[in-house]
Each structure stands twice: as structure tokens, then as C-alpha cells.
Amino acid sequence: MGRPPLDRLACLAGRSWRVSDLPGGLTNRNFHVRTEDEHPTGPRDVVVRWALGDATLxxxxxDAEAANTATAxxxxxxxxxxxxxxxxxxxVIEFLEGRSLEDRDFGDPEVLRRAxxxxxxLHAGPRFANGFDMFARQATYLRTVRERGYWLPPGYAEHEDAWAGVRRALTSTHRATVPCNNDLLAANFIDDAGSDGRGRVWLIDYEYSGNNDPxxxxxxxxxxxxxxxxxxEAYVAAYFGSxxxxxxxxxxxxxxxxxYGWSLWGFIQAAASPIDYDFREWGRERYEKAAATFRGPDLPRLLDEVVNGG
Known part of the structure; x- marks a missing residue:
């Protein structure tokens, strides 16, 4: 797929650099660019995010992504x-020293605390330029899947009544929205802690960001x-305190x-993305998790505890 036109960026104009690919990114490609020439302002160390595919789907x-990244x-x-x-x-964003977390890293209580x-x-900071509502997004994604004839797992629609019940429970106990990333998988946490475990975790990738329920x-x-x-339980306790x-x-x-919502993202990507990745399986894994909860014994209790406080 080549590389983006880095020579057209003002922040790199007239400079020489070296560039390397960064892993991750299912709707974009990421590049680490570091200048190599002498310059009064010193070297530049940046990440260039190159958006791919049809963002509207x-x-x-x-524009909101860029604005919210700056706000974050x-x-x-x-x-x-x-x-x-x-x-x-x-x-183009600044390069953060540190490493992307992996799922297993959250087994460390200190990593969990820093995350x-x-x-x-983020949630205590300035509000974002837009809102995010997974119920509205799920409805839009589902309409796209059906109108375009994309693959949908058998049984997806069987959970519509239960999904409506979840929506009623969450909206009837509405909480103030805060600026949220909404896509914080492990790779979007950058941990700059050294061997002593100090430092902080940073949050990246604001494609789906918006004000939302924390x-x-x-x-x-x-x-x-x-x-x-x-x-x-430990993560919720680390966030809320009590x-x-x-x-x-x-x-x-x-x-x-x-x-349930993001699984549809996978089915859309499976049909429309130019990236070589098994998006259908990605979506199926999330759908099967959701289906297990819809069919499981815990859902009525969770609904009751949300509405009535447990």
C-alpha cells in the first residue's frame, strides 16, 4: 500500500528523516518518523496516522478525531x-516513549491502577467536540449491514428485545457523560513506567472518541x-475508589x-476494508460473548442492580 506523502507535511518540510512502520491499526496505518538532520529546533520524533478505508461506513x-486528540x-x-x-x-502527533500494553499486562495490579x-x-478533562452513544451506533451499523447485504451471524436479531431492555436500564439511570476514548483495547494504552514501575499510562487513538458514560x-x-x-472488579475499584x-x-x-455493538463494526470491515485481516472472526468473537450474556443467568440481576442500586 506504500507510504503516505510525508514530504507534504509542514512539520517535516525541508528535513530528512527515517521512517518505520508501527504495529496495530485496523482503520489506519501508523508510522514512526524521526528527523535525522541538524536543525535549530532539534530532532522531531512523531507518529503519522494515515487513515484508510471508508470512514463514513x-x-x-x-475532524472530531483530530479535535478530540488535541483536547485529550x-x-x-x-x-x-x-x-x-x-x-x-x-x-501527526508527538511520539510517546513507552510501550503498548498487551492483555496479559493487566494482570499486574500496578498496571491496572495506572490505566x-x-x-x-481523560474523563476529568475538557469535553470533546461530539457525543458517543453505542445504542445509536449499533442501530446505524445494523442498518448498514442489512442494506448492503453484509454477513450477519445467525441469531443476531434474536436478542433485540433483551438489547432494548439493557438500553432502558442504562438510560433510565442516566449518568453525566465525560470525554471518553471509547476504543481502549490494550494497544491504545502506552505505559512509560520504567523498571521501578513509576510513571504514567497514556491513551492514544481517538477515532471513536466522544462524550459518553465512563x-x-x-x-x-x-x-x-x-x-x-x-x-x-479490581479495575472498577481502581477507577471509582469505593x-x-x-x-x-x-x-x-x-x-x-x-x-454487541462493535461486533457489527467487524462485519462491516470484513466486507469493506482494504486491510488483510480476518474481521469477520473479530466480529464473531465479540458477538458470541454478547450472546452468552444475553442467554446467561446473570442479565436479570445486572439489570436490577443498575436500576435499583443492588
Whole structure:
């Protein structure tokens, strides 16, 4: 697929650099660019995000993404935006020293604590330019899948009544929205802690960002990273301090919302993305998690605890 036109970026104009691919990215390609020449301002160390595919199918607003990335930097949760070129589908952000987390890293209580702290930092910061509602997004994604004839797992529609019940429970106990990333899988946490375990975790990739229920943020990470029930409780406690049963139940319901909604993202990508990746299986895994919860014994209790406080 080649590389983006880096020579057209103002922040790299007239300079020489070396570039390497960064792993990850299912709707974009990421590049680490470091200048090599002498310059009064010193070397530049940046990440260039090159957007790919049809963003409208997935509900991505690139202008909001750039604006929210900059806002997240103001809160101290994310990297600074250095340049935004929508005409080139490029967003340039500062390079963060550190490493992307993996699912197994959350087994370390200190990593879990730093990740929760990063969430609190983002959520306490300035509001984002737009909102995010997984119920509205799921409806839009489902309409796209059906209108275009994309593959959908047999039985997906069987859960519509239960899905409506989850929506009623969460909306009847509405909480104030806060700026959320909404896509915090492990790779979107950058941990700059050294061998002594100090430092902080940063949050990256704001394609799906918007003001949302903070419990969706926690639930999305919990399911994406395969948290055990004990890890979910520990993560919720690290975020809230002294969570109620309603807090924990709300996060567990939002795990379900993440699974059922984002599974459709996978089925759309399977049909439309130019990236060589098994998006259908990605979506199927999330759907099967959601279906297990819809059919399982815990859903009525979770609904009751969210509505009545447990």
C-alpha cells in the first residue's frame, strides 16, 4: 500500500528523516518518523496516522478525531497534535516513549491502577467536540449491514428485545457523560513506567472518541482485554475508589454493549476494508460473548442492580 506523502507535511518540510512502520491499526496505518538532520529546533520524533478505508461506513468523523486528540492532550491523557491534514488523510502527533500494553499486562495490579488513573485524567478533562452513544451506533451499523447485504451471524436479531431492555436500564439511570476514548483495547494504552514501575499510562487513538458514560470506557477495556471477573472488579475499584454494586453492574452491562455493538463494526470491515485481516472472526468473537450474556443467568440481576442500586 506504500507510504503516505510525508514530504507534504509542514512539520517535516525541508528535513530528512527515517521512517518505520508501527504495529496495530485496523482503520489506519501508523508510522514512526524521526528527523535525522541538524536543525535549530532539534530532532522531531512523531507518529503519522494515515487513515484508510471508508470512514463514513464506520461512523468515524476525522475532524472530531483530530479535535478530540488535541483536547485529550490538554487533559494530560494523550499526545499533542502537531499537524492535521485532512486532504492527505494524515494526523501527526508527538511520539510517546513507552510501550503498548498487551492483555496479559493487566494482570499486574500496578498496571491496572495506572490505566484507571489515565481514564480518570481523560474523563476529568475538557469535553470533546461530539457525543458517543453505542445504542445509536449499533442501530446505524445494523442498518448498514442489512442494506448492503453484509454477513450477519445467525441469531443476531434474536436478542433485540433483551438489547432494548439493557438500553432502558442504562438510560433510565442516566449518568453525566465525560470525554471518553471509547476504543481502549490494550494497544491504545502506552505505559512509560520504567523498571521501578513509576510513571504514567497514556491513551492514544481517538477515532471513536466522544462524550459518553465512563462505565462504557471501563467495560470496553474489560471485554477487549479479556478481564476475568476478579480483574473487572479490581479495575472498577481502581477507577471509582469505593464502587457500589450498581457501578459494577453498570460496567458489566457496558461490556455487553461494547460486544454487541462493535461486533457489527467487524462485519462491516470484513466486507469493506482494504486491510488483510480476518474481521469477520473479530466480529464473531465479540458477538458470541454478547450472546452468552444475553442467554446467561446473570442479565436479570445486572439489570436490577443498575436500576435499583443492588
Amino acid at each position: 464506520l461512523g468515524i468523523d476525522r 492532550a490538554e487533559s494530560g491523557a494523550g499526545p499533542a497534535v502537531l499537524e492535521y491534514r485532512p486532504d492527505l488523510s494524515l494526523l 484507571a488513573e489515565a481514564n480518570r485524567r 462505565c462504557f470506557e471501563l467495560g470496553n477495556t474489560a471485554t477487549e482485554c479479556g478481564f476475568s471477573p476478579d480483574q473487572v 464502587p457500589s454494586r450498581a457501578d459494577l453492574a453498570r460496567v458489566r452491562l457496558q461490556m455487553l454493549c461494547s460486544e
